[in-house]
Amino acid sequence: MTATTTPTPRPTPTAAPATPAAQAHTTAAGVTVARSYRFEVVKLLSQWRIRLLLLACWIAPALFVAGVSAQSTLPTDTLFGRWMHATGWAGPLVTLGFAGTWALPLLTSVVAGDVFASEDRLGTWRHLLVAVRSPRRIFAAKALAGLTVILLLVAxxxxxxxxxxxxxxxxxxxxxxxxxxxxxxxxAGTVLLAWACVLAPALALAGIGLLGSVVLGRSPMGLLLPAIVAPAMQLAQMLPLPVAVRLALPGDAFLTWNGLFTSPAQLTPLLIGIVVSLLWALTATALAYVLFLRRDFTNPTDDGSARRAVTTAALPLAGLLGVTVAVVAATTTATGSGIEQAKVQHSLATEFAHLYRLQTDQLHRPAVTEAQLRTGAACTKAGVQDGAQGPGNDWRCVVSWHLPGVAATGSAVYQLDITADGRFVADGDGPKEVNGYFLVRTPSGDAPNPLWQFDGNVDLLATSPESPTP
Known part of the structure; x- marks a missing residue:
């Protein structure tokens, strides 16, 4: 009888316990953009200067508007400033004019201009790379975190x-x-839309800030770059530039939002400004991304150079400016400054007719329509009778209108100061009963005279209309 042997079962192999190094590698490799983004947002919001800016952005404008509205004198040199006693919707527009000049460049400088440079100053790039293991995810998280904080400040x-x-x-x-x-x-809707439109040039400044923060490293110029670019664009907007060059600047939408407050709205310059600003934002961010991926993080001294800033940052943006100028010039019909005699006359006559009806309602006179008034304007500039054009404070206009049942033609004189972006201030120069005094006597007491001094806007891209003359 043969004995049978039962095979001994082999022990099931068990996985070796993971070493601390392997666990750390698995954790680091699993860091997602979402987790990195949350970390970067928390890191930004933990900075004392960001917290102070948040507090200022959410409290200071309310105090400013309420304080100015309670004063007897108003910021009449600011768009919509003269209406701050009349409506609460003028306050956010006055704030918008200030924000486009100073606040938004400052906010983008503090946030976007420092989001990468802070790692250079603290020397923490190696620690961040070991934790995240992906420069692409680091860039995406930092860019999104900076954008989030900027939107929170601007809101x-x-x-x-x-x-x-x-x-x-x-x-x-x-x-x-x-x-x-x-x-x-x-x-309310138009004010909200105006603020939404200026987000485009704010994003352009944010993209420039990201680019400066990547290229210039710990240099303070990276932090100040948006704050330097914005005043340079504002200075260029004050010059009598051709319309194509003006509209191709990324900060033009900081000014052209005022076209929303005409009827019909002057949308073409605003839309061009928004598209140009978004192109600048995308181009600057893409350049920052490419340069960030090419950076040698093993060299602690590699934090930017002037040569790289010129060749890989300034030149592409200058090329983008040239392309946008050429495209705008080829796709629009306006030439020169865009400020022409017929346009000025048409804008002034239209606004006078609307404001005359407002004054008529104040004085409780019989209602009249714009068609009945048949308002016209005749303007000269520095003595030039026909073909006057260009900005300046030497425009003189005579406005005429007709009242139903009255044989005589009414007339009023205005001195116009027109800036290069098409905005003008019309200052009444008589007669006193119409526009020569800043108050009018109403049955309920003295009230501001809407015809005494008012702001207007000339559409730089509109075709020259036929404006009736007296």
Missing amino acids: GLPVSSTVGGLLAVGDRPLVGLDGHLLAPGDA
Whole structure:
């Protein structure tokens, strides 16, 4: 009898316990953009200067608007400043004019201009790379975190200034830049749209800030780059540049939002400005991304150079400017400054007719329509009778109108100061009963005279209309 042997079962192999190094590698490799993004947002919001800016953006505009609205003198040199006593919707527009000049460049400098440079100053790039293991994810997380904080800061400006204006003055109609009245609901929507439109040039400055932060490293110039570029663009906007060059600048949308407050709205310059700003934002961010991936993080001294800043940052943006100028010039019909005699006459006559009806309502006179008034304007510039054009404070206009049942033609004189972006201030020069004094006597007491001094806007891209003359 043969004995049978039962095979001994082999022990099931068990996985060896993971070493601490392997666990660390697995954890590092699993860091996603979302986790890195949350970390970067927390890191930004933990900085004392960001917290102070958040507090200022969400509180200071309300205090400013409420304080100015309670004063007897108003910032009449600011767009919509003269209407701060009349409606609470003028406050966020005054804030918008200030923000486009100073606040938004400062905010983008502090956030986007420092989001990469701070790692150079602290010497923490190696630690961050070991933790995340992907320069692409690091760039995406930092760029998105910077954008989030900028949007959070910018959102406080319109919200705070609107609350301050409505509490101090009230929800009343707003007078547009051509004299037509916007009901409170329409004013609210248009104000919100205007603030949304200036996000495009703010993003362009943010992209420039990211590029400067990557290229210049720990140099303070990276932090200040958006704050330097923005005043340079504003200075260029003050010069009598051709329309094509003006519209090709990435900061043009900081000014052309005022076209939303005419009827019909002057949308073409605004849309061009938004598209140009977004192109600048995408180009600058893409350049920053490429340069960040090419950086040698093993060399602690490799944090930017002047040569690289010129060849890989400034030259591509200069090329983009040249391309946009050529495209705008080829696709638009306006030439020169865009400020022409017929346009000025048409804008002034249209706005005068709207404001005349507003004054008629103040004085409780019989209602009259724009068609009945048949308003016209005749303007000269520095003595030039025909073909006057260009910005300047030497425009003189005579406005005429007709009242139903009255044989005599009414007339009023205005001195116009027109800036290079098409905005003008019309200063009444008589007669006193119409526009020669800043108050009018109404049955309920003295009230501001809407015809005494007012702001207007010339559409730089519009074709020259036929404006009736006296």
